[in-house]
Amino acid sequence: MSKNKQSCAVGIIAEYNPFHNGHAYHIKKAKELTKADYCIVAMSGDFVQRGAPAIYDKHTRAAMALCCGADLVLEIPSLFASSSAEDFAACGVALLDGLGVTNSLCFGSECGDVEKLSGIASILATEPASYTEHLKKALKSGATFPEARNHGLIASGVLQAEDAHILASPNNILGIEYCKALHRQKSSMTPVTISRKGMGYHDTGLTEGIYGSATGIRKALKESSGLLTAENPILAQVPEPVKEMMKQGFPMFPQDLSVLLNTSLLRLAQEGIPYKNYADVSEELAARIQGQLPDYLPFEEKISSLKTRQYTYTRISRALLHIILGGTSDKVRTGRKAGYAPYARVLGFKKASSGLMGEIKMRGRIPLITKTADAGMILKGEALSMLQHDFYCSHIYQTLVQDKYHIKQNNEFTQPLIIL
Known part of the structure; x- marks a missing residue:
């Protein structure tokens, strides 16, 4: 890569709860479709969007991602990592956009049509009168909010009646929120979607040769009490480097x-x-x-x-x-007033991608936090308070792991960066 040429990076917003074959496929396809030099992942920390502890700690999950194609993993601030889909998406977009090097945002969806998802997002982001009038009318008639939203979108002409199912699928909904956040934040990142393969988001069955869902893998882990023998079907659902990490991990459950x-x-x-x-x-x-x-x-x-x-x-x-x-x-x-992501906390990166860190430091609009001990000298006010809240949340998670498994855990000031 020429020193004068800016790298191309694709961003992914994820939880990797836990990391599985479908996630490895997503990273690979994201790089291929966007011809990106790097893949940057904005990942939930120790607590996730559905309101639960992550099944494995954030450093383990960051290592999983780096072993399977990611070049840099950043932590989504905890206030929004466990928030609504709207806030979760807004924070992830703000974080990736603030780096100054992310050209595109790639997400999985059941729909697979980024134009449809972007069109819906544009209406939801701007809320024109043609939409809001029909939305309010439907709500007054007793419709649930999702029903009323569909009615408003169909009435405004952005959604065909036969496509109403789009807003019933979890990854479509999240994809729309990503596109909405890109629109509202006037981001230059281009949205790109990949059709979801394998089991559905809520499917709990695991079949060898078919990408299982994170929901199914978590269920199987819970049923096996986190003990993974060589014959456990869970291991067929994860990339080779991840298998040993899962065997040595300390899974946590709601x-x-x-x-x-x-x-x-x-x-x-x-x-x-x-x-x-x-x-x-x-x-x-x-x-x-x-x-x-x-x-x-x-x-x-x-x-x-x-x-x-x-x-x-x-x-x-x-x-x-x-x-x-x-x-x-x-x-x-x-x-929210602080911009959702007023800093970029690094969880890990690849040595081969160290040049990316230099580009971010040069082009980024938000500080890059690599040493927690230095945070007080880099951040002030609300940004520092948000990061300290991240520390607090992870210290709670570490306390729970230590109590459950009777093992000593690194804390936010003794845990080194994951560098592979």
Whole structure:
């Protein structure tokens, strides 16, 4: 690569929860389609968007990605890594765009048609009167928000009735949010989509030779108590370098949050701190939580007991996780005003891609954090507070792992960068 020529980089926003064959295929195809020199991954940290602990810690998952085609892995700030699809996408886009070197954003979708997804995103981002009038009318008639949104999109002419199923698929919805964030942030990154292959997002079965879903792999890991023998079908679903990492890993599951959840709820009640102060917790949901306070249910059972038609399982899971991690609505609002991603925290990179780091330092609009001990000299105000919140969340995760497995963990100040 000429010193005077800017590299081409493709960005991916991911959780890798855990990393599997479908993710390796995504990275490979992303580089091929965009002819990129590098693949930069913006990845969730130790807690993920569905409101749960990541199955493996962020450093293990970053190493998995780097072994399988990624060149640089950055951490999505924790406030938004476990937030709504809209905030998650907005933060991931802001992070990749802020590097100043990312030319395109590649994501998987069931639809596989980036023009359709971008067209829908444009309407949702700008909310023209032709859309909002029909949306409000449908809501008043008793339609759910997804139903009303489809009605508004069809009525505004951007969506054909036969394509209404597009907004019922998880990866399509997230893809639309990525495109919407690109539009709103006036990003120069070009959206590119790859048709999802293998099992569906929610499918839990594992079949050799077919890409399994992360949901299916997590279910199988839970059923095997995280113990992976050579015959375990999970291992056929992951690339060769990942197999040993999984065998040596310390998987965590939602139920591992149970004691911490009940303790947090009791402490807030004792101190008179309203649950509604926390992100995704409405007054109605706060009242339901208060009414069930003495039940001391395990994490997943608590979610099921609070679930209603209005509040989905994932929405409640995120709300409870925000309470555990101290993610208040005020912090989220402040994080949005700070631009979602006012820094780029490096989890790991490839030695062969070290030139990319130099380009980011030269062209980037946000600071690159490689040494946590130096963060206080690089960041100020809200950016520093957000990073310190990342540290706090990961220290909670590390405490849970140590307690469950009785092993010593590196903390945010002793964990070295993953360099391969």
